[in-house]
Amino acid sequence: MTPEEFFSSLWTDYVAMAPQAQQIRQAFESQGETVSNDHVAFRTLGLEPIGIERLEPHVLALGYRQLEPYEFPSKKLRAYGYVSDAPDAPRIFLSELKVEELSAEAGEILRRCASQVDATKVESPEVLWSGRLWDPVTWDEYQLLASESEYAAWVATLGLRPNHFTINVNQLTQTTEIEEVLQVVEGLGYAVNDSGGRVKGSPAQLLEQGSTMADRMQVDFAGGEQHEVPTCYYEFAKRYPDSTGKLFPGFVATSADKIFESTDNK
Template sequence: MDNAAFFASLWDDYIAIAPQSARIHALFAADNATVINDHVAFRTFDTGPLCLSRLEPRLFDLGYRRHAPYAFPDKHLSAWGYASSDPDAPLIFLSELHVSALSTVAQDILTPLLASLDPALAETPAVFSAGRVWPAISYSDYRTLAAESEYAGWLAALGLHANHFTVAVHRLRTPTTIEDVLERVRAAGFAINDAGGEIKGTPAELLEQAATLADRQPVAFAGGEMHVVPTCYYEFARRYPDVDGRLYQGFVAASASRIFESTHRNPRG
């Protein structure tokens, strides 16, 4: 699978579970010849054959390299950012949840799921849009997990997907500021993640970010129960050049931590 096919497959999977993202993309495609994707992000568990160290070789196969590590101790997460030598290729952000940091109750829900996985799943880049590759959990278990870790509940219910794509605001013809981007998105009726403020980061940090709240779609749980839960969101990023004139290629952990909250069931400001 080449890079173009990889990202096209990710996009198709992403808008299938977050259809509002296609409508948001259209807001900018209307007056921009190309809407550049700044980065995509993935979530996984640190236990079993789909942990970060087993998944990232597929990114290396696509020409990516590790750029910088990130830690989110309050959310029991760690992550790496990945960059490509192709300046037009999206950055990638891959995070994993430290299962052993969760309660015994949460571990008892997750351990059987992860034990059921086929190690061969991680042998192809298609794994990144494979969805839920373990048996459906009960809605009660989903709520138990999400009450402790929204990330755990989301991942257990939905599986592997790009949880967001990102408009590269610095590559748009118009609008050119995060503020104007959000005004357009809000005017179209989409809710914005305001955890820690609508705009996370500053020009001094070389990265400004904002995001919608996740779409909400019906998801199948054990026993055939269907419940509407948060799925994926759309992000907006404006990058700035460093003192050497190079566009910043990293992420800001404090900002990313609040962006994670776009998929919370009950977002807070």
């Protein structure tokens, strides 16, 4: 699978869950902008057979290399960033939940989900847009998970798929600041994640980020119930040059911590 095929498949799955992204992208393109992707991110559980170590080979096979690890103690997450030397290649961000840090009851729900995964499906890169690979959880289980970890509830309900794509603001020619982008987004009727401020990060940190609040849709739960839950969101990133003159390639954990809240059930 080529990187182009990989990202095209991801985008198709993503916009089905976040139709706002298609509309926002088209709005910028209608102004004559060329919209490119800064990075795409995934969520998973730190459990066999779907932990980062099982998903990472699909990223490495595309010519990416592991950049550096990140920790999010308050959200019980670990993550890695990945970069490619290919020109304008989007970055990739894989994160996983430290299930052992949740309550026994929450951990039991998530382990049950992971135990139902057909390990052979994890051997194909298509697993990264496969969605839920286990039976639906109940609405009560979703609420229990959400009370401990919104991330846990998200993965249990939506499975493995791109959580967000990111517009590379450095490539825009008319709307060149994150705040300006956010104002365009709000003008289209979409809410902005203001946790930790509308614009996360700073030029001094070499990265500024902003994002929408996630789209919402009806999702099937056990017992035939349907409930509306947050799905995926669109992010915006502006990078600044480091001391060598190259644009900062990584991520800022304190900012990413707040970006995660774009899927909070507000």
